[in-house]
Amino acid sequence: MSFYEEYQKYKEIDIDDVFARVTENDVLRAINKESLEVNDFAALLSVQAGDLLERVAQKANEVTRRKFGKVIHLYAPLYLSSHCENECVYCGFRSSRVMERKTLVPEEIEKEAEVISKTGIRHILILTGESRKNTPLSYIVDSVKILSKYFSTISIEIYPLTEQEYKELVSIGVDGLVLYQEAYNEELYKKYHVRGLKRDFEYRLLSPERAGSAKMRTISIGALLGLAEGRKEIFFTGLQAAYLLRKYSETEISVSFPRLKPQGGTFTAPYNISDKELVQFMLAIRLFLPGAGINISTRESSQLRSNLIGLGVTRMSAGSITVVGGYANKQKGDGQFTISDKNSVEETKNMIISKGYQPVMKDWQTL
C-alpha cells in the first residue's frame, strides 16, 4: 500500500473529533509510553496537550539525548536557480511574478561553493525552482559534480524526480532529498498550486517513496505551516514519516517545520501557527517518532532556534542566503522567502555550544 492509499484511509476519519475527545489522561499516557500509537500522537497534538507542554518537553529532551546525543548537524542552502514553471500562490519564485531570474553557470557555482566551504560547512542543500527546462537533470548532475569537490554531503530540494532519476543522482553522490508536501489537505493543495506539474498532489506525495526505493540515504519531509490547519497537517506529516520509517529502514527520515514567511507578493498565511504550537508539533513528532531527525531552518528567529535546542532538533541550517548567487556577490535580490535568523555560521556554532551542544559540520562522507 502506498502512502497515498494510507492517506485516503485516514482522510475518512473525523480528525477534529479525535482531537476534541482527548483527555488529560490520554496525554499523560502518551507521555509515559515508550512506543506510541497513532492515537497517542493525536493526543499530543491536541489542544489539551498544550497545557502539559512542560512534561512533554522533558520527555522529548530525554528521548532526543538517548537517540542522538547532544549534537546539532549544520548545513547551508545553496540556491542554483530562481526559474520556476509552477504557480504556487505563496511563493516568491512563482512563474507569474515579474522578477529578474537567474540560473548559476558552473563558474558561479564554484564561487558560491568556495565562499560557503570557507565557513566550515560540509553539508550543502542545493535548491532550484521547479523548471526542467532551465535546470534539467543534466544541469543538476553537473552542479553536483562541482559541489562534490567542496562538500561531503549533498542534498537536493528540486522538482520531484522519477525513481530512475533519483538513482542516477544517488550514483553520483547525492545522499539527501528534501521534499515538502506543502499542504496535506488535498483540496487546499489544489487551490494553492494553480498551474504546473506541482498541481499533481499524488505524484508529489509519492516522491519520497521513489527516493527511498532509489536508496537515498536521507529524506526530509514537511508541511508548509500556515497553508492549512496546523494540527492536521502535522498529523499527516507524522503519518507519512512513520510510513517511510517502516518501509525504508535504512533511510534516515527527518521532519521539517517550515512556517510560511513573507515573500514577494500579497499572499498572507491564512492559518497562524504560534511559537507555542510550533513547539508542541515538534515535541509530538519527537515522541511519536523517536528515531526521526528534526530540522529547523533560518526561517525561524535565532532566539527561537536557540530555545528549541534540547527539545528534539537534530539539524539546523546556518548562514543561509536565499538569493541566487548571493553568497559570492553579497548582492541583494529576490529570495524565495525572508530569512529571520541572519546569524553567521560561526555565530550559530557559538549559540549551539553555549547551550551545551556540539555543532557538527560533517556527518557523512559519500564520495
Ligand code: SF4
Ligand atoms: S514553491 Fe517551489 S515550485 Fe512553487 S513557485 Fe516556489 S519555487 Fe516554484
